[in-house]
């Protein structure tokens with residue numbers, strides 16, 4: 001057996017969504033639109049007698065800080081896979097803030113574990129296990145499906161094996177600024193909030209990046225989910241004519257175009273993002 005393996009998955013910013021509960025885990029999830037982003041999660045997996053997970057945020061190219069020493073979705077997924085391992089996940093984005101990092105961490109970890117332990121899962125099987133783990137822990141609904149590929153995505157059906165429309169996003173520049181997380185579980189398990197989300201949801205697929213932000217912002221405003229603390233950021237983007245909306249589900253804003261970074265910089269330290277060209281993948285086995 002190899003000593004270790006590394007997997008990667010892009011993150012996913014959801015712009016608009018609607019929960020659907022199907023008659024199986026595979027057919028349960030969400031419909032909606034989002035952007036698969038080039039930043040995501042790396043997972044380094046090494047064999048161990050017991051599973052342990054450390055969640056790390058990269059502060060620079062060669063320094064990262066451990067922010068948590070457990071990840072129930074990952075621990076659950078590895079148990080389902082029937083392996084025990086030491087897992088180190090690394091991301092430059094803030095976990096829990098609407099960048100789809102729970103899904104990305106699962107996909108990166110399972111991809112690496114599958115290669116390391118030679119468990120023979122196809123990419124579809126990896127995605128299915130990651131999706132089920134998200135649903136079991138209420139950490140997401142549609143991010144795993146989105147991160148099976150790249151692009152600006154439109155998911156017209158819920159679940160892990162539904163078709164997804166992917167618009168090419170090469171050349172598109174985005175910025176995002178986060179003021180912290182929202183509890184995904186609290187929101188997606190709230191009947192009242194899901195009723196407002198259903199009412200606000202529009203089953204449209206965007207025809208351009210600008211159209212994607214239009215649909216997303218209309219959804220965000222109607223859903224009642226926009227936290228007051230990000231309202232000034234959205235107002236500033238509107239004043240500068242920059243398409244922007246709320247990162248679902250986090251206290252953050254994402255915005256389109258080269259000028260968006262300077263406008264968001266008035267409110268904090270934004271990150272520059274691009275649209276991912278591909279989904280989760282194995283990086284190395286050694």
Ligand SMILES: Nc1ncnc2c1ncn2[C@@H]1O[C@H](COP(=O)(O)OP(=O)(O)O)[C@@H](O)[C@H]1O
Pocket residue numbers: 041054055056070071072073074089090091094095096097098099100101102103105139140181182183184249250
């Ligand atoms: N980078 C990560 N590495 C390992 N586990 C993670 C990571 N990000 C999130 N998780 C797990 O998923 C749970 C929920 O995350 P969530 O709020 O959905 O994050 P996000 O909004 O980024 O998807 C976290 O409490 C943690 O257990």
Ligand SMILES: CC(C)(COP(=O)(O)O)[C@@H](O)C(=O)O
Pocket residue numbers: 012014016017029030032034096097098099100101102139140141142143184188248249250
């Ligand atoms: C918006 C959300 C329900 C949660 O996204 P996150 O907080 O990033 O896990 C997402 O999974 C979706 O289905 O669109």
